[in-house]
Amino acid sequence: xxxxxxxIARGRPKSESKKEQIYTAASGLFLEHGYDGVxxxxxxxxxxxxxQTVYSHFDSKESLFSACIRNKCEAHQLTPAxxxxxxxxxxxxxxxxxxxxxxxxxxxxIRLKRLLCGHADSNPRLxxxxxxxxxxxxxxxxxxxxxxxxxxxxxxxxxxxxxARQLLxxxxxxxxxxxxxxxxxxxxxxxNKKYLAACVDLFLRAYRRA
Amino acid sequence: xxxxxxxIARGRPKSESKKEQIYTAASGLFLEHGYDGVxxxxxxxxxxxxxQTVYSHFDSKESLFSACIRNKCEAHQLTPAxxxxxxxxxxxxxxxxxxxxxxxxxxxxIRLKRLLCGHADSNPRLxxxxxxxxxxxxxxxxxxxxxxxxxxxxxxxxxxxxxARQLLxxxxxxxxxxxxxxxxxxxxxxxNKKYLAACVDLFLRAYRRA
DNA sequence: AGATAGCTAGACTGGACAGTCTAGTATGAT
DNA sequence: ATCATACTAGACTGTCCAGTCTAGCTATCT
Numbered sequence: 001x002x003x004x005x006x007x008i009a010r011g012r013p014k015s016e017s018k019k020e021q022i023y024t025a026a027s028g029l030f031l032e033h034g035y036d037g038v039x040x041x042x043x044x045x046x047x048x049x050x051x052q053t054v055y056s057h058f059d060s061k062e063s064l065f066s067a068c069i070r071n072k073c074e075a076h077q078l079t080p081a082x083x084x085x086x087x088x089x090x091x092x093x094x095x096x097x098x099x100x101x102x103x104x105x106x107x108x109x110i111r112l113k114r115l116l117c118g119h120a121d122s123n124p125r126l127x128x129x130x131x132x133x134x135x136x137x138x139x140x141x142x143x144x145x146x147x148x149x150x151x152x153x154x155x156x157x158x159x160x161x162x163x164a165r166q167l168l169x170x171x172x173x174x175x176x177x178x179x180x181x182x183x184x185x186x187x188x189x190x191x192n193k194k195y196l197a198a199c200v201d202l203f204l205r206a207y208r209r210a
Numbered sequence: 211x212x213x214x215x216x217x218i219a220r221g222r223p224k225s226e227s228k229k230e231q232i233y234t235a236a237s238g239l240f241l242e243h244g245y246d247g248v249x250x251x252x253x254x255x256x257x258x259x260x261x262q263t264v265y266s267h268f269d270s271k272e273s274l275f276s277a278c279i280r281n282k283c284e285a286h287q288l289t290p291a292x293x294x295x296x297x298x299x300x301x302x303x304x305x306x307x308x309x310x311x312x313x314x315x316x317x318x319x320i321r322l323k324r325l326l327c328g329h330a331d332s333n334p335r336l337x338x339x340x341x342x343x344x345x346x347x348x349x350x351x352x353x354x355x356x357x358x359x360x361x362x363x364x365x366x367x368x369x370x371x372x373x374a375r376q377l378l379x380x381x382x383x384x385x386x387x388x389x390x391x392x393x394x395x396x397x398x399x400x401x402n403k404k405y406l407a408a409c410v411d412l413f414l415r416a417y418r419r420a
Numbered sequence: 421a422g423a424t425a426g427c428t429a430g431a432c433t434g435g436a437c438a439g440t441c442t443a444g445t446a447t448g449a450t
Numbered sequence: 451a452t453c454a455t456a457c458t459a460g461a462c463t464g465t466c467c468a469g470t471c472t473a474g475c476t477a478t479c480t
Binding site for chain 3: 218219220221222223225249250251261262265270271
């Protein structure tokens with residue numbers, strides 16, 4: 001609010017908790033019904049706040065939407081799991097692959113991605129934020145681990161970014177594709193576990209030092 | 211139009227070419243601006259047809275949309291490329307992978323998929339049609355080829371569906387992800403070619419008969 | 421205490437748009 | 451020729467909605 005020189009605050013300050021209520025309500029509604037499917041009146045009601053208050057915290061529907069998406073992207077930020085270099089590679093990779101699989105298939109993550117795809121043309125910056133915090137972060141973390149294993153002589157990989165990309169997308173491709181399109185009747189949970197294991201297996205058969 | 215007994219047509223028949231104009235105009239507009247971004251007036255104008263005519267060919271905006279999507283899915287149907295079993299595997303796989311990469315990254319295919327993702331909740335049947343004609347078809351074609359090579363003793367694969375899935379999604383994952391989200395500044399065309407080759411390589415290192 | 425600014429409830433404006441209606445014109449089948 | 455139907459142009463209805471405005475109420479600062 002204040003810029004240089006700390007302008008003295010006068011009068012009643014804006015309630016941070018109201019802002020939070022608005023974020024929560026709007027995010028939920030946007031994720032469920034999409035941008036066009038939500039009206040500002042609905043947001044106000046859901047947040048238990050007057051419409052005017054919504055507009056006092058956010059300039060427009062557009063900016064409220066952007067703020068919500070940004071918020072969600074942060075919330076989905078990955079904390080690079082502690083990838084213990086001392087554990088057996090297959091065990092670590094299996095863990096990574098399982099973790100990422102779950103992470104990217106939460107209902108919320110899927111809905112978020114759908115929303116962003118729909119706005120990829122009109123608002124590519126939002127998509128970039130998501131990409132950087134999500135898929136790209138994931139890949140970098142994996143690259144770091146792979147490099148470590150190459151250095152220790154466990155793996156033999158010429159091009160680490162390529163290898164990371166191969167494993168990550170191989171493992172999640174179909175599951176993600178189906179989820180994005182809401183295709184029912186996919187492989188069972190057990191089948192998916194088997195598939196993930198098969199991916200780690202394929203990866204190691206090709207990249208484990210002979 | 212007519213059901214049992216060939217109802218005799220009376221009066222002026224509906225113009226098939228007008229219907230075609232409407233399809234063309236509506237498909238283009240929907241793909242470019244999304245469902246909510248297009249009005250029926252725009253469709254009529256773009257098609258060079260009166261609004262009433264649009265409504266005489268299609269009951270509602272919803273049904274026009276569905277019809278357009280169905281249409282587009284058919285247009286993107288894959289003709290299972292002639293995969294010559296006599297050619298060297300790496301050559302065939304390389305060709306397949308390149309073909310599919312191009313196919314799925316045409317501007318139109320991406321826009322279509324974005325649109326469907328956005329309507330995955332409200333209209334899952336459309337997404338299913340797309341999935342069956344696109345990704346699923348792709349996978350089945352590849353499975354058929356792989357089975358052939360296993361029978362000839364060139365490849366050694368325990369679980370063919372798994373292997374097909376691995377190759378297909380490994381190869382397209384990142385490229386597709388970026389395209390869907392409209393993320394700029396990805397790898398160059400040349401890098402992508404190299405990546406595709408690396409995928410075929412990884413695949414064969416693991417599955418070629420020793 | 422008094423000023424300042426946030427909050428509420430609800431009315432209101434202006435524009436967009438799906439879908440209908442009308443009245444007249446065009447076209448094909450019989 | 452005549453009838454049934456398609457097509458056109460444009461007006462019209464009803465609804466929804468982003469964003470504004472008002473008037474009174476409330477919380478917090480000096």
